[in-house]
Structure formats: structure tokens, C-alpha cells
Amino acid sequence: xxxxxxxxxxxxxxxxxxxxxxxxxxxxxxxxxxxxxxxxxxxxxxxxxxxxxxxxxxxxxxxxxxxxxxxxxxxxxxxxxxxxxxxxxxxxxxxxxxxxxxxxxxxxxxxxxxxxxxxxxxxxxxxxxxxxxxxxx
Amino acid sequence: xxxxxxxxxxxxxxxxxxxxxxxxxxxxxxxxxxxxxxxxxxxxxxxxxxxxxxxxxxxxxxxxxxxxxxxxxxxxxxxxxxxxxxxxxxxxxxxxxxxxxxxxxxxxxxxxxxxxxxxxxxxxxxxxxxxxxxxxxxxxxxxxxxxxxxxxxxxxxxxxxxxxxxxxxxxxxxxxxxxxxxxxxxxxxxxxxxxxxxxxxxxxxxxxxxxxxxxxxxxxxxxxxxxxxxxxxxxxxxxxxxxxxxxxxxxxxxxxxxxxxxxxxxxxxxxxxxxxxxxxxxxxxxxxxxxxxxxxxxxxxxxxxxxxxxxxxxxxxxxxxxxxxxxxxxxxxxxxxxxxxxxxxxxxxxxxxxxxxxxxxxxxxxxxxxxxxxxxxxxxxxxxxxxxxxxxxxxxxxxxxxxxxxxxx
Ligand SMILES: Cc1ncc(COP(=O)(O)O)c(C=O)c1O
Numbered sequence: 017x018x019x020x021x022x023x024x025x026x027x028x029x030x031x032x033x034x035x036x037x038x039x040x041x042x043x044x045x046x047x048x049x050x051x052x053x054x055x056x057x058x059x060x061x062x063x064x065x066x067x068x069x070x071x072x073x074x075x076x077x078x079x080x081x082x083x084x085x086x087x088x089x090x091x092x093x094x095x096x097x098x099x100x101x102x103x104x105x106x107x108x109x110x111x112x113x114x115x116x117x118x119x120x121x122x123x124x125x126x127x128x129x130x131x132x133x134x135x136x137x138x139x140x141x142x143x144x145x146x147x148x149x150x151x152x153x
Numbered sequence: 154x155x156x157x158x159x160x161x162x163x164x165x166x167x168x169x170x171x172x173x174x175x176x177x178x179x180x181x182x183x184x185x186x187x188x189x190x191x192x193x194x195x196x197x198x199x200x201x202x203x204x205x206x207x208x209x210x211x212x213x214x215x216x217x218x219x220x221x222x223x224x225x226x227x228x229x230x231x232x233x234x235x236x237x238x239x240x241x242x243x244x245x246x247x248x249x250x251x252x253x254x255x256x257x258x259x260x261x262x263x264x265x266x267x268x269x270x271x272x273x274x275x276x277x278x279x280x281x282x283x284x285x286x287x288x289x290x291x292x293x294x295x296x297x298x299x300x301x302x303x304x305x306x307x308x309x310x311x312x313x314x315x316x317x318x319x320x321x322x323x324x325x326x327x328x329x330x331x332x333x334x335x336x337x338x339x340x341x342x343x344x345x346x347x348x349x350x351x352x353x354x355x356x357x358x359x360x361x362x363x364x365x366x367x368x369x370x371x372x373x374x375x376x377x378x379x380x381x382x383x384x385x386x387x388x389x390x391x392x393x394x395x396x397x398x399x400x401x402x403x404x405x406x407x408x409x410x411x412x413x414x415x416x417x418x419x420x421x422x423x424x425x426x427x428x429x430x431x432x433x434x435x436x437x438x439x440x441x442x443x444x445x446x447x448x449x450x451x452x453x454x455x456x457x458x459x460x461x462x463x464x465x466x467x468x469x470x471x472x473x474x475x476x477x478x479x480x481x482x483x484x485x486x487x488x489x490x491x492x493x494x495x496x497x498x499x500x501x502x503x504x505x506x507x508x509x510x511x512x513x514x515x516x517x518x519x520x521x522x523x524x525x526x527x528x529x530x531x532x533x534x535x536x537x538x539x540x541x542x543x544x545x546x547x548x549x550x551x552x553x554x555x556x557x558x559x560x561x562x
């Protein structure tokens with residue numbers, strides 16, 4: 017599946033929910049399935065700034081594909097990261113850097129999050145892009 | 154219509170919908186919703202009296218000036234200030250504290266080795282300006298601790314005052330986290346005994362307590378209009394006239410001068426000496442209806458009503474389990490409750506409450522040292538009530554919180 021196809025799948029999934037409580041319920045479920053970053057990687061450099069909750073995001077280069085793991089002390093945040101990771105997991109840096117990420121607006125995530133959380137979301141995306149940039153050819 | 158339904162009906166914003174649900178607004182300590190009378194006058198000031206004040210000869214300017222000074226009169230009466238001139242308009246509590254801190258530092262009223270005494274429970278607005286003044290002057294800050302129930306440690310206060318060197322004591326009337334009414338008149342008397350000046354941060358106090366600055370006898374009392382039912386950008390600095398006279402101005406500009414030459418300036422008289430530049434003249438007049446509204450909320454009927462809702466919330470939060478309240482209940486508790494929920498992050502709870510239409514505050518609440526260093530938490534949740542809230546909303550909040558906790562734990 018391409019990044020765009022994964023995004024479309026997420027948009028479809030979210031469109032099944034009318035009420036934001038149901039969307040959050042789903043995010044909480046996704047949050048509990050997040051691939052958790054190894055405890056020794058929870059260093060200050062991997063801590064994302066600008067979130068109301070603490071978020072760590074790690075990446076490794078596995079033969080040219082970027083493998084992500086993360087953690088947060090807030091479960092909805094974990095759900096949001098897990099969406100991002102689903103889109104970006106094991107992609108090449110080039111794929112990551114060219115992704116438009118329309119799904120975030122399409123599922124209404126940015127508009128419905130508190131501004132601090134929305135900023136946090138932007139910071140997470142920037143961090144993933146920064147990892148991609150550092151490994152781009 | 155009952156007494157309280159009538160109050161509520163005066164505040165149009167309360168009938169808003171949030172995410173398709175009825176708004177339950179429980180973040181009043183951050184900013185209050187406004188009665189229609191305030192909104193109408195604000196409109197009228199913009200439509201019919203939009204001209205710069207104190208400056209021009211023309212009719213509109215005269216009308217704008219009159220409205221502005223009406224606002225000042227209303228505030229002076231509301232806090233029983235000895236004169237209109239000792240009420241200075243600023244942009245908010247934060248600006249008022251910065252004004253006093255900067256003016257004291259410049260005026261040599263704070264110097265190397267002097268002590269500024271604060272409580273552990275101050276809002277950043279009544280903390281950071283003093284840290285900045287201390288950096289600039291070489292003064293030192295000492296903190297009066299609060300006990301585990303959130304009350305000020307009066308024994309430690311006495312000891313710190315007795316140690317000497319205290320030039321200024323700055324204290325919240327009511328902490329925005331703990332919601333405990335500090336005994337400010339008693340504290341002021343103690344500080345005056347050792348020759349210290351006293352600044353009271355009344356951002357929360359002005360909302361819940363009857364304030365008589367002459368009875369309290371504090372040297373400064375500061376607050377923000379947006380928490381007492383008017384619009385933002387309408388802060389107040391009250392100061393004793395003789396002390397404001399002695400204090401040098403902090404900001405220079407138009408309106409604050411008597412004469413200016415290329416060689417220098419002389420400052421004008423109070424209160425304009427501290428009101429450099431164009432103030433928020435579109436809004437200040439709305440203090441008149443806002444404080445009329447506040448007046449209508451004084452008295453025992455409202456006190457009892459608020460206490461009833463506060464007690465209800467204490468009981469229900471207690472029953473939920475795993476909710477820990479900071480600032481315990483009592484006769485000195487304002488209707489403002491901060492708590493943590495074990496096993497559920499405050500940001501998640503606030504998000505799930507919002508999805509159910511309930512607005513509360515979450516996070517560090519501009520009191521980071523109190524929350525992290527004193528109480529060892531990464532953040533808290535806060536519900537704060539106004540008299541236009543009602544018991545059904547308190548119930549809705551508890552139900553919504555229960556639901557959020559069930560999803561998160
Ligand atoms: C106790 C206290 N002090 C100071 C402030 C700061 O008020 P403002 O942001 O209006 O200047 C607040 C409000 O958030 C407060 O609750």
C-alpha cells in the first residue's frame with residue numbers, strides 16, 4: 017500500500033464515526049497498539065517539544081527504510097502517533113518527504129485538537145521529516 | 154424564572170453548542186463569560202464613541218473620554234478606593250504586576266540584598282516579574298510555603314518577616330490552583346509591621362470576595378477585567394495614592410507627560426502618569442455594566458448556591474476514586490477545584506470532556522513550580538464555577554468525567 021492509500025484507508029475508517037467521542041475511543045484503541053520505543057531510547061533528544069504531554073519518537077534506518085517507535089504519557093497522543101506511524105512505517109526517506117498528509121485535515125484532527133495538541137502533532141510530523149531528511153540520498 | 158435562571162439568561166455565550174453538545178463552561182477562572190449589557194455597551198463604544206481619549210477637542214473624543222472615566226469611577230467604587238486617581242488602567246493583572254515591579258526597581262525601592270516575599274502558590278504573573286526584578290536589582294526572593302491542604306503557612310510567614318530585609322510581599326488573594334482565600338488583611342498588617350509594602354494579586358479574589366482596599370489596607374491590589382465579566386485588555390492597578398505618587402513611571406509615551414522638551418520630560422499627575430499610550434478605551438467603559446452584574450451576584454443567596462455546588466463536586470470527585478484534590482474544602486474555599494486523576498492523563502481527560510461539551514482547564518495552569526515542584530505532578534485539571542453555572546451542569550461534568558475515566562483507565 018502506498019502512503020496515499022494508507023491515508024485514504026484511515027479517512028474511510030474515521031468517516032464511520034459521527035461523534036468525536038467515538039473517534040477518540042478509536043484513537044485510544046490505536047494508542048494501546050503503538051510500537052513502544054525502547055526505554056533506553058527515551059532520551060531528552062527524542063522528546064518532542066511543544067506537547068502538553070510528553071512524547072518520545074525514535075527512528076532507525078533499516079536498509080533504507082525508516083522504522084519508527086514512540087511513546088507518550090497520554091493515551092490519545094499515543095493514538096495520534098500511531099496513526100502517523102501507520103502512514104510512515106518502513107517507508108523510504110523520499111516517500112516520507114513527498115507525502116502531503118491530507119488525511120489529518122480530512123479526518124478533522126487538526127481542527128478538533130486543542131491548539132497545544134495540534135502544535136504537538138505538527139512537531140511530531142516535523143521530527144519524522146527531520147529523520148527522513150537526515151537519511152535521504 | 155428563578156433568581157439563578159435570570160442570571161444565566163443574561164449571559165448569551167452560555168447557550169452555545171460545542172461539538173454538537175450543549176456547552177458546559179467550567180473554565181471561569183481563566184476567563185468569565187459576559188452579560189449582554191457588557192456586550193451592548195462594548196458595541197456602542199465601537200459604533201458611537203470611537204475616538205482617542207484625553208487628546209482632541211472634538212465631540213466624539215469628549216464622549217469617549219467621558220465613557221473611559223466612567224469606567225474608572227465604577228472600579229474605584231467597586232473596590233472602595235479612596236480616590237479615582239489611584240485606579241490605573243493596564244492591560245491586565247500581568248501588566249499591573251510588571252508595572253509595580255519595574256517601577257520599584259527603577260525607583261530604587263528594591264536593591265541588592267532586599268527580600269521580595271511571595272507564596273509558593275503564585276501565578277506566573279505574580280512570580281516571573283519579581284524574578285526579573287530580582288535579576289535586575291540583586292534582590293532576593295523567598296517563598297512562604299503552603300501546607301498539604303493548600304493553606305499558607307502563617308508560622309513560616311512570621312519567621313520570614315522577622316528575619317528582616319523584606320521590602321515587598323506579593324500574594325494572591327485566591328490562588329488560581331488551590332482556590333483558598335488567603336487572610337490578606339491579616340497578612341498585610343503583619344508585613345506593614347516590618348515596613349514592607351504589600352501587593353495583592355486579586356485576579357481570582359475580585360471575583361469571589363468582596364474587596365475593600367481600604368479595609369485590607371494593602372498598598373497595591375491588581376486584577377483583570379476579563380475575569381469579572383468584561384473584556385480582555387482591561388487590567389487594574391490600584392495603589393495607595395501616596396505610594397503611586399512616589400513611584401516613578403515605568404512606560405513612557407503619550408498621555409503620561411506634563412511637558413516634553415528635547416532635553417527631557419516631566420511626568421503628569423496620577424493616574425495618567427502610568428497610562429502611557431492609547432489604552433483600551435473601547436472596553437474600559439464596560440466596567441460599568443460588568444461591575445453592576447458582579448454587584449448583583451454578591452450576597453448570601455449566591456454564596457450558599459456556590460457553596461452547594463462546590464460541596465457537591467467535592468463529594469462526587471471523592472466517590473469517583475483515584476481523584477486527588479489540591480486545596481481542600483472549607484469556609485475559605487472558592488468555587489474552584491483542581492485535581493489529578495490517577496491512571497489518566499489530564500490532557501486526555503480534558504480532550505474527552507471537550508468532546509462532551511464540557512470546558513475545563515488542564516495542564517500547568519501558569520503555576521508550574523507549585524504543580525511540579527511542590528506537588529510533584531505533571532499537570533492538573535481544574536473546574537471553576539460562576540453563579541451562572543447550575544447544579545445540572547455540575548452533574549453533567551461528573552457524568553462526562555466518569556465516562557472519560559472509563560475510556561482511559
Ligand atoms: C491568580 C492569578 N493571577 C494572575 C493571573 C493573570 O491574569 P492575566 O493573564 O489576565 O494578566 C491570573 C489569570 O490567569 C490568575 O488567576
